[in-house]
Amino acid sequence: MVNRFGSLSRRVALGALLALGLGSAGAQDKSIVMASTTSTEQSGLFGHLLPIFKAATGIETKVVALGTGQALDMGRRGDADLLFVHDQVAEEKYVAEGYGIRRMPVMYNDFVLIGPKADPAGVKGSDITAALGKLAKGKTAFVSRGDKSGTHAAELRYWKAAGVAGSPKEAFAAYQECGCGMGPALNIAASTGAYVLADRGTWLSFKNRADLDIVVQGDKRLFNQYGVIVTSPTRHPHTKTTLAWTFAEWIVSPAGQKAIADYKIGGEQLFFPNAGQ
């Protein structure tokens, strides 16, 4: 792990980042503030992608990683120049409300159901609805992020599809909400031998696996679509629309899409570019 830290530092060392630079980003060098999600940041994608973008355009991208819900709130408040999140329904509502110019699909990754290797609930397979249906009827614990994130929203959709009416919290006793990010949720699952829905990216970089492994994957419904939205200048005139737009155009361009596809952990590709589809 020292190597990983060291290689990140080599990439990050592209800019001269030792200045303390107190004060406004407004009048400074070319930089944009991008609100994204913790799962995307923790997958390491930005560490790979942003230096390439900066080398191509000279623009510094400052990523604030939050849950999708918080990221959208940040956009509504005008504190971000653009968003890069994965909750299509919420994103389209955001644009409809006039906070964003347009939503453009960028890439997808997939969710996986994680659980103890021994699989006490017997849900192993490639059908997520069947698996969750079984969990809802059993006694094994399930950890939910419960934080309005894209992952959380997807999870709730799968429960509904599995036939759980209303909130899963009321449906079965072993359902726990931690109100936390993907990493902490995995930590909890690892220490208590519970099941948890995670994005593949975070899972691949997660170190504290204990007894856990992937139990369900490959279901088409598990695919998780990412979109990029530039903040509307009519709503928030102070935002750096042109620079943010440069990023949006780049990420859906062949160069950006290739950069996404090139990102691998342990030889495995995490994100699948699908702009324009």
Place this chain on the structure above:
Amino acid sequence: MAEALITLDRVLLRYGTHEALRGVNLAVRRGERIAFIGANGSGKSTLLRVLHGLLPPSEGQRRVADAPRMAMLFQRPFLLRLSAEANVRVGLWLAGVRGDEARARCAEALARVGLAAEAKRPARALSGGQQQRLALARAWATRPDVLLLDEPTASLDPHAKREVELLLDELAAQGMTLLMASHQLGQVKRLAERVVYLEHGRVLADLPVQDFFDGAAPPEARLFLKGELPW
């Protein structure tokens, strides 16, 4: 008769509900040397502070002539964590004396009290007697009209006591107005020319020193003296 430097007219001083001084009438003339004696709690320290101007009277008046400069020595002198000479310079600075004049007076004052060699040493590293002498230097450097002393040697060992008393003797001989609260009767007899005896905040006797000790003192004062005299 020289005009009084400080006059107290029917002064009453209250701390909350407690009356520390009641109906005090007193006049201090230039060059006088007055000792204030009495039991603890009799009000002699409070009286010194009212004479200095540190405490305003609750009732009655304090009048002064020619805006006299006051300096006061306390039983345990407060010295800053600085060198000896820096302490004197601070005292001078607070009295409005700066620059070359201050430097000169500082050296003079330290020499006067015999501390010229200790000028650069940290004030708090000096011995008890040296610290009180330093306080004296600090006070004297400002060329006060009146020097008030609140039990100046009570915390000192006999040797240090002697050092300070010698200096006070010299100052008295040179005509400094001295107002001193003290338990040390030998000191009082030697330095004072007038004795004021207080009990429960009232002045019960105000006599020339000779008369006071020769039997003209009122009965309460005589009782007090008996208790104070060493075996």
Place this chain on the structure above:
Amino acid sequence: MNAFAESLSTAWALIAGADAQLLQVVGLSLGVSGTACLLAAAFGLAAGAALAVWRFPGRRGVLVLLNTLLALPSVVVGLVVYLLLSRSGPLGEWGLLFTPGAMVVAQTILVVPVVAALTREAIAATWKANGEQLQSLGAGRATAAALLLWDERLTVLTVLLAAFGRAISEVGAVMIVGGNIAGHTRVMTTAIALETSKGDLPLALALGVVLLSVVLGLNVLIAAVRWWSTHHHGGDTGRPAEAQAATGAANG
């Protein structure tokens, strides 16, 4: 126990290798918290000394409030500052959000009560014992407060160290107003939080060890300064030298 052993060796490797990213994060931590302490000192020392020497109606109430603010949760400060500095907030124009500047603001607010309350206590004690003598020398209250602050400079140093410790170890405020942006607003505590949530516990612990080492180094330095000063000035209590020699302290 394995995690601890692994983290200690990781910590050592990071420090010895002078990892550039680590240096940047440490540097930013020191810079943000150090600046916040200096600013808090400017306000807090004056406020604390003033509270110690001046009486005014409502003073008791102010003291109660001050002691309450000592326990301000850092997340609350972070949230309030975030709302103030957000573009939709009153100070949005300043454009400070998600910059080290915002982090300095939040930590200063967090730490000013610490400086003020501890300073007040120290100055009040010496004012009670010695204020009268200073006044008899002709010092007004403001001058006396300033002289006492200088006289108690060792205590002041300890107070500032306590404030610095509070600032550099908090995570709630800087996370919210700084955003933990890699290379820009990531400090030691937010880096630890991030590595923990990624499940990289040994690295998080290692960073924790580094943080502790930094604070420990600072403490050792301050202790050395105190030791030197005590021996030079002959003690904090101001007792004359012969009394101290009797209790074994060295003379200057």
